[in-house]
Amino acid sequence: MLVDRIIPADELGPGALECGAANYIDIQMADYLAPQKDAWVAGLAALDAFAMETQGAAFADLSAEKRDAVLLRITDNGGAQNLQAFFNTARTYTMQGTFGDPHYGGNINGKGWDIIRYPGPRPATSPEMQRMDREAEPYRKSAWGNQ
């Protein structure tokens, strides 16, 4: 898995995987993102090839530490050029699947919004909810109604 390295589960709480980002990508690849599916599949294959070359196994078969090492080669150390663009795309989808509306299959129960302390998509808000000295009560519903 890739999304769980981009936003890992840690002492702060769930990461992208627990929030449903992988689910978002699966669902949207059969829907709105379908035109991007070939490029996405090719990117995953290229990532596997790079992981095989540098760590001796397909990306998903590596430990978290080794997957991080593969990604660091790409993002910090100027690894394969084609994988940099793929990583940026993967990160974009991970952000959408973690922080976007739950309507699209990610951000289950709005858990991703806790990561950045976003109060939630209320239909209307009170002045109290815009105070700088306190956070508004979390509201964790989809703008499209209950899921």
Add this chain to the structure above:
Amino acid sequence: MAIPLKPVDVAVVGLGAAGGVAVLPLCRAGLKVAGIEAGTWMDPHKDFKADEIHNNTRGMITTGNKIRREAPTIRNSPTGQARRGGPSPMMNAIGGTSIHYHAQSWRLKPWDFKTVSEVTKRYGKSYIPQGSTVEDWPISYDELEPYYDIAEIEVGVSGKAGNIKGKIDKEGNIFEGPRQREYPMPHLRTCDYLEHMKKAARSLGWNPFHSPAAINSVPYNGHGACGYHGYCDRGGCHLEAKNSTCFSTIPKAQATKNLTIFDRAQVTRIVANANGADANGKMTGVSYIFDGLEYFQPAKAVLVGSYTYENVRLLLLSKSKAYPNGLGNNKGQVGKHYFGHWDAQAGASASALFPMDLNVWYGAILSQGVVIDEWADDSFDHSGLGFIGGASMTVNTEKHPIAAASGSTWGQVPRNWGSDWKKWIHQNAGRSASAYIQANSFPYETTFLDLDPEAKDPLGDAVIRVTTMTRENERRAAMYAQDKMVEWFRAAGAIMTTKGNPNGPNLSTHTYGGTRMGNNPDTSVVDRWGFSHEAPNLGMLGGSVFGTSGARNPTLTIQALAWRTAEHLAKNWKSITG
């Protein structure tokens, strides 16, 4: 053969921010109006959502297929190769761009209407930007004031006056031109962040005020007040508290029973009398396509209120014996004096990171905002500065979660993924702010619109080609404003700040000129009332008639001018159409 329809008095092309306003005075005067719109009604309950993926990531409200197919091409020099510039700000829907705009509803300044004479008087002719084709408008602020007033009332604008008949009120914009009365609604509600920024501005000796907006701060026009939910940008209002014309002036025009709306009707040509010379080149109506069939709507007068690019395109495509180079273009002025606003899309920006939570998640984008106008227009001495104009600067609320999490980490963590980054966004995603900077912009010889020689829409009609270039005057004005904005953020306690590279040029959402208003037919397309110098029963509505941009959003000025043009038509019906 086009299918002929029942004749009407006036055909209005486009029911957006401009046409959607013009229909009201026409209908109230008893004229029978056909409102012809390429899009259709949007449903506030089904289409408008507090959803960033829907509004922003996917642009479900702002971009439609027709717009993509008709998007202009752009090039950065008069000899360069034009390319498709991506989705343009055009819109197809009843309400048009007023559905998803930020609803900023500004009056231009008196200076904007007479920039050339004012600059020449104060600094000398050499201060007019080189290569600019800027002229004084044929009308003054005072002439437009009654129409600003009526647009504010009929559309519904909230705000705080800074100058009522010369009496200055520091709660409002002390630099504005004199108004005849207070806004019809008080300004939108404030919040801690805006109060914090106001205090910082006052510490610098500046005069902050709340921005004027076509959003209900209190119940108005039969609709409730704003909910400040934070999804105003590129979204429609599910509460109908944003006064898009589909919620304000269009329903009022429908109530007169004089407006017939033809939706999903794409106007392809404005038709001039075949015997042009005999009939003074008058318009006889418009042709449009609906469900693959061509219709002809006869009308005694035509008002064109599509977007700037489509206004120009329709004129250039509508060739006839009387107008071999396009409608009203016998002097070659259609498409000239075009310019985009020198704003965020030209790279003008400033951002800041604060050491505390700002809690600006909720709000109403620029409309729940505070503005500084000290460094706009001619509010300060430009002697020796090397530019004229300046920029307004707005700080605002409304922050979306994907964008907030994806934003800059200001170099404070080594990479934008992993646990360290996650900790950083947990603390800081809600602690950054940006400002909206809009510089006074002007037309130039090297910025213009024409028909692209290659790119066509699916009907085989050429799309518009935008020719634009970096402009030194506007770049300098934007740089100057960016420095002031950083000063403001620092005074408010920002620990990090950054500035943009306002080099432009790009497709701005605010575009001007192409059918400029003027007294001289050799340098303009429409007269002081918005009617063609050549075709007396053809009026133009929208940003395409502007001669300068001002340092602020254009829509209220578009609406005031649209009202004035429509009222002029109704009051002079016999002389214009007879």
